Amino acid sequence: MPIQIEHLTHIYGDDTTLAVKALDDINLTISDGEFIGLIGHTGSGKSTLVQHLNGLLKASSGSILFDGQNIYDKGYDLKALRSQVGLVFQYPEHQLFEIDVFSDVCFGPKNLGLSEEEVKERATKALESVGIPKELYNQSPFDLSGGQKRRVAIAGVLAMDPKVLILDEPTAGLDPQGREEILDLIKGLQTKSHMTILLVSHSMEDVAEYVDRILVMNHGRVVYDGTPKEVFAHYKELEDIGLACPQVTYVCHDLHDAGFDVDLTATTVDEAKESILRALG
Numbered sequence: 001m002p003i004q005i006e007h008l009t010h011i012y013g014d015d016t017t018l019a020v021k022a023l024d025d026i027n028l029t030i031s032d033g034e035f036i037g038l039i040g041h042t043g044s045g046k047s048t049l050v051q052h053l054n055g056l057l058k059a060s061s062g063s064i065l066f067d068g069q070n071i072y073d074k075g076y077d078l079k080a081l082r083s084q085v086g087l088v089f090q091y092p093e094h095q096l097f098e099i100d101v102f103s104d105v106c107f108g109p110k111n112l113g114l115s116e117e118e119v120k121e122r123a124t125k126a127l128e129s130v131g132i133p134k135e136l137y138n139q140s141p142f143d144l145s146g147g148q149k150r151r152v153a154i155a156g157v158l159a160m161d162p163k164v165l166i167l168d169e170p171t172a173g174l175d176p177q178g179r180e181e182i183l184d185l186i187k188g189l190q191t192k193s194h195m196t197i198l199l200v201s202h203s204m205e206d207v208a209e210y211v212d213r214i215l216v217m218n219h220g221r222v223v224y225d226g227t228p229k230e231v232f233a234h235y236k237e238l239e240d241i242g243l244a245c246p247q248v249t250y251v252c253h254d255l256h257d258a259g260f261d262v263d264l265t266a267t268t269v270d271e272a273k274e275s276i277l278r279a280l281g
């Protein structure tokens with residue numbers, strides 16, 4: 001179910017003097033099974049873009065084709081779209097509200113009108129896939145740690161069995177350990193399932209090690225689109241738009257400038273390590 005975005009523009013407060021063009025003629029195709037990082041500094045339009053993909057926000061102009069069908073067509077089933085394109089909001093734990101963890105995760109599938117048995121099955125599977133142990137199922141979501149709450153919120157979306165999973169800054173506000181846990185969890189979901197995953201972040205470091213493709217947004221436009229190596233080759237231009245590349249990019253460039261024959265396209269710590277060891281003979 002590829003997603004094609006064509007000339008997508010979004011203007012907040014279109015008919016007011018405070019109009020903000022948050023998306024400016026975005027053109028993109030997202031193919032099945034891709035693992036994509038969407039990067040950009042605060043205010044670049046990331047959240048606005050992803051909220052279009054499940055029809056929460058409507059474009060000012062342009063179109064979105066899901067599986068070849070324009071979601072803005074008359075009579076298009078937006079409810080079905082929302083169950084296929086799962087969106088985990090930033091700080092999703094703010095949306096936990098049920099009395100216990102299990103009921104919270106059941107909420108989505110229940111709304112799909114599934115049988116009670118299937119709802120429970122889906123919730124159990126989703127909670128297992130995010131590593132929440134059975135002992136916590138009957139606890140209030142508010143008694144969990146920050147990282148656990150977030151995993152429960154992700155489970156709530158997974159229980160809808162989406163084809164596409166979008167996570168808006170899923171590591172925001174977590175400590176380094178919580179961050180790594182969430183990123184490893186997402187990577188695990190990507191390898192085990194056939195889901196298309198779109199990971200929104202303002203940190204290159206977060207996505208470099210994980211994704212196959214990076215989209216860089218600036219001022220409502222997609223300015224780079226490529227593999228991590230292709231995108232980080234623009235590390236100077238990325239700095240100009242307020243985005244730091246992974247630390248290893250700088251280390252390799254510094255070593256290169258100092259006369260060592262290291263690989264300037266290394267984007268992960270492992271690649272950099274190998275290249276540096278090689279350069280040292």
Ligand SMILES: Nc1ncnc2c1ncn2[C@@H]1O[C@H](COP(=O)(O)OP(=O)(O)O)[C@@H](O)[C@H]1O
Nearest residue numbers: 012020022040041042043044045046047048049
């Ligand atoms: N509800 C809104 N009303 C008006 N302007 C908004 C609203 N939400 C976002 N914006 C503006 O749209 C632009 C893009 O914001 P956003 O999509 O939230 O970016 P990001 O997620 O990359 O931080 C920013 O200039 C922001 O101030």
Ligand SMILES: [Mg+2]
Nearest residue numbers: 046047048090
């Ligand atoms: Mg945002």
